[in-house]
Amino acid sequence: MTTMIHVEQLSKTFTLHNQGGIQLPILNKIDLKIFAGQCTVLHGESGSGKSTLLRSLYANYLPSSGSIYVHHQNNMLDLATASSHQLLDVRRHTIGYVSQFLRVIPRVSTLDVVKQPLKERGVSDDVATEKATHLLQQLNIPERLWSLPPSTFSGGEQQRVNIARGFIQDYPILLLDEPTASLDQKNTDVVVQLIKDALAKGTAIVGIFHDAQVRKAVADHVFSVNTTANNPTSSIN
Numbered sequence: 001m002t003t004m005i006h007v008e009q010l011s012k013t014f015t016l017h018n019q020g021g022i023q024l025p026i027l028n029k030i031d032l033k034i035f036a037g038q039c040t041v042l043h044g045e046s047g048s049g050k051s052t053l054l055r056s057l058y059a060n061y062l063p064s065s066g067s068i069y070v071h072h073q074n075n076m077l078d079l080a081t082a083s084s085h086q087l088l089d090v091r092r093h094t095i096g097y098v099s100q101f102l103r104v105i106p107r108v109s110t111l112d113v114v115k116q117p118l119k120e121r122g123v124s125d126d127v128a129t130e131k132a133t134h135l136l137q138q139l140n141i142p143e144r145l146w147s148l149p150p151s152t153f154s155g156g157e158q159q160r161v162n163i164a165r166g167f168i169q170d171y172p173i174l175l176l177d178e179p180t181a182s183l184d185q186k187n188t189d190v191v192v193q194l195i196k197d198a199l200a201k202g203t204a205i206v207g208i209f210h211d212a213q214v215r216k217a218v219a220d221h222v223f224s225v226n227t228t229a230n231n232p233t234s235s236i237n
């Protein structure tokens, strides 16, 4: 079983500089391993730090202490000490991230938004278009919307565009922040299938899923995020 992420003694404290430097300790000495072809679900009560941990794995947050080793191009690279150039490379080739909300780029069409990660890697326009089209169809985005920027789309449509963008490339590691939060059952089922297909191809997935049925359908492990206790990972299957 290949370890794709190895988190060691990760702590994260936010300092609120505009509020007298108040310190908010959120993550406390977390140890966690994420494996290729398996899905680890982050679980815990609201405010426990699930999103903070997920964002730390994408290097959106710098750890206060500890390490986040990522299997990147046959090396274990510590995101806590990596250069900005290395982090960009990790995001381009190794880690994909589907945030809860689409960051909309004005005037860029839906098709181009979805194609962008492949185009950035130098994939030909034909191949990128074919993949994007297939995903948009799978996710039930009507063809009449493909040439429009997604800024005016419904919450569920924007979330599906975001998912298509996240799944267009076969990332070795995929981070999913509540990817089904705004979706109906039909589209939730599509996303569950996309997750299973990615796992079958060997992708390591870390996700937050509030929907218990989705959790049950995809989780190999559940990791309890909890600011006070040690954080056990339990295996499901």
Ligand SMILES: Nc1ncnc2c1ncn2[C@@H]1O[C@H](COP(=O)(O)OP(=O)(O)OP(=O)(O)O)[C@@H](O)[C@H]1O
Pocket (backbone or CB within 6 Å): 014, 015, 024, 026, 044, 045, 046, 047, 048, 049, 050, 051, 052, 053
């Ligand atoms: N950038 C930040 N600056 C300061 N505090 C933050 C920041 N990001 C998160 N927090 C705080 O960290 C705590 C954990 O937030 P986080 O979003 O990680 O929780 P969560 O477990 O994902 O919650 P939910 O299930 O409600 O989405 C919260 O109290 C939040 O206010």
